[in-house]
Amino acid sequence: MASFVTEVLASSGKLEKEDLTGKINKLSRKVEDAKEEVCDMINKRYNEFLPCMQGAEALLGQAEDLSKEIDILKSCIETEVHQNLHTAVTEYAKLKQQLERNTTVIAMLRHLEEFHLAMEEFHRVLLEKKYVNAAKQLEKARDSADSLKAWKGSELPLLRALSSELTVQRENLIYHLGDEWKRLAVWKLPSSKETKGAMSFLKTELHLTLGGTKEPQQSLLSCVLQALAIQGELQHKIKLFSQVLLKYILKPLIMYPSLNVEVSEQQGEGTVLSIQSAETPEEHSSPSQVYTKVLLVLKTLHTHLLGGHPCIYSWSLHIYLLGAVWGLLVVLSVILGDLVWQEMSHCIIHECLLYSIPTDSSQLEQYNVVIKETEEFEKSLKEMQYLEGDSTELLKYAQDVNCHFASKKCKDVIVAARKLMTSEMHNTVKITPDSRLSVPKLPNPGSGDNKGKQGAKKPEAYMLENEKQLGARTLCLPVCRISESVQQLMELALHTLSEAVGSSTQWYALMSLSATAGVTYNLLKFPHLAAVQHNNCMYIAHHLLTLGHQFRPHLPDPLSKGAATFVDLVPGFRKLGAQCFLAQLNVQRAEMLERLSTARNFSNLDDEDNYSAASKAVRQVIHQLKRLGTVWQDVLPVNIYCKAMGTLLNSAISELIAKIMMLEDISTEDGEHLHILCQTIIEEGPLVFIPLPDEHKNKKYQEEVPVYVKKWITFKELVIVLRANLQEIVDRWAEGKGPLALEFSSSEMKSLIRALFQNTERRAVALTKIK
Structure with a gap:
């Protein structure tokens, strides 16, 4: 192989195309053979799962040699192509393309080699519980597989086998990490049926075991967390941990002052967080107690679980250098803080800070201690990186103490007012024009915060103006009775407004006005309670006229400029x-009209049954009026009482007049009986207008019955007609100018005459005179 390269390099300038082509084809066949052997080996290793490791190193060496020869040949070809560009462009381009394909194949073989080595290293370090290294090797194998997927024409069955192997081994690693996590962070919790009341949480414990590891300067616990982070499973594990932490440790410590937390170090076993009982008479924990207990828990976790190990910093640096999930792993406290802060702060507000709000305005200055403690609490959380940012709902709630104090005070006022409104109304007190509510001593409007206000008048100036314009009895209630609870309600309103005047917070003053106005009643059906209800509402309305003006000069702006009035209510x-x-x-x-309906229309009264029914109906009406008079006497003001009784009596006699006028035939006996019944009403009806029978001076109301009973004179004229003769009727008519003509029309009188008298010449003459 080396002699072939030497011959190519030693050529004098021109390559023989036939010789070069043959050699490249020979090299390509060798590359293809190597590719087939490597793919066959990888398939057997990861797809067919056959033990086929023999010859792997030789194949890899052969692939390396081929790669070197390709690089030398490629360089040589490129030089020859430039020298013979015009003559051999096409041939050399094809040769170069073939060499590039061979280069691609060699690169794929290198990725397969890296995948195989990473997986072999992963299995080795996993057995040794080097979880961080195992997670890194798995990621290297994943990178190699991803690189293979990027090449077009990759072997799809082979890629599927590699992906399947990666998935299986990742799940295997996560299973081992989860098992280690359960062993290193052990919860001892009460059963779900027992989590009721403070005592049930005394069984709660958290054991944190660091564990041993072969990694230098690292605890097993920190290595497990780091490996989970590399595999993207850390967020899920910490989320589950935070839910248990909130439910069984943080919330119980906040809600129950009788619970405390204890941290103990067990030699060789790690750290134990346990809930202990603490004797205390308090119903709610103070903010200082809550902050101390919560900080102890979070500091322990920060030291032993999240950020207290040396590996955290090297771990974070390593992740940063790798460019992976850096924001998640700067400090694990950030993750846990994000998961627990919102729910924990909400619990602190509603179970602790809400009950620490002062109940008296004099205690507001002392609340600055709580605000300072809240700031220190949040500062400590930020130092441990549980909390980020400058503004939180917890600190805002503590700083808005004036608003919450006003809201709490107003709720107390509304609760007290509602209790008074739902108390018994039967207990009444008598109100006279001389009755006064005791107004607490108010500060001088020219002093304190209101000092120097332009246009502010002193109380003496208001009194002088009132004396010039108003009489002594102006805005005085008439004599009546109201519920004792309503009088107490107005005293509560005065006391609330007086405290608002002394408060420096405008919120309290404004909300006190709103709370004072929040009074309502339901309609009642019982006569006595209906009268008391009427008086109660009028009593409240009466005081609302002046309530705001009494306190307006003493309230802060803008209430002192006219906003603090209740006139609109x-x-x-x-x-x-x-x-x-x-x-x-x-x-x-x-009810009255229903009783009169049983009188059989007051007809045929010569019949004993008919007369008895009519007499009974009239007596029931009189009895009803007397009963109402007894119920309403000394309750309603005299003028209201007389108007009410006059309205009812007027309805009764109007019905009686209508029924008599409808009769077409009234015999002498019937007329006599009707006269007796009507005379009973005339004699006994005015008696109900004496509000206080023991006071003779009130008999004047009996003489003023026509003022309150519109049909009273009409009724009396009808009674006279029932026993009069024709001449007397004509005389009282007096040609349309007499008292009879003022109450009846000519047609009504003619109809009544025809019913009372027989058809005679005298009747005919009398009818002609009724015009």
């Missing part, structure tokens, strides 16, 4: 109270 409360009471009046009116 007044119509809503008034409407609510009116709707409740009107609904009750409609219920009572419907």
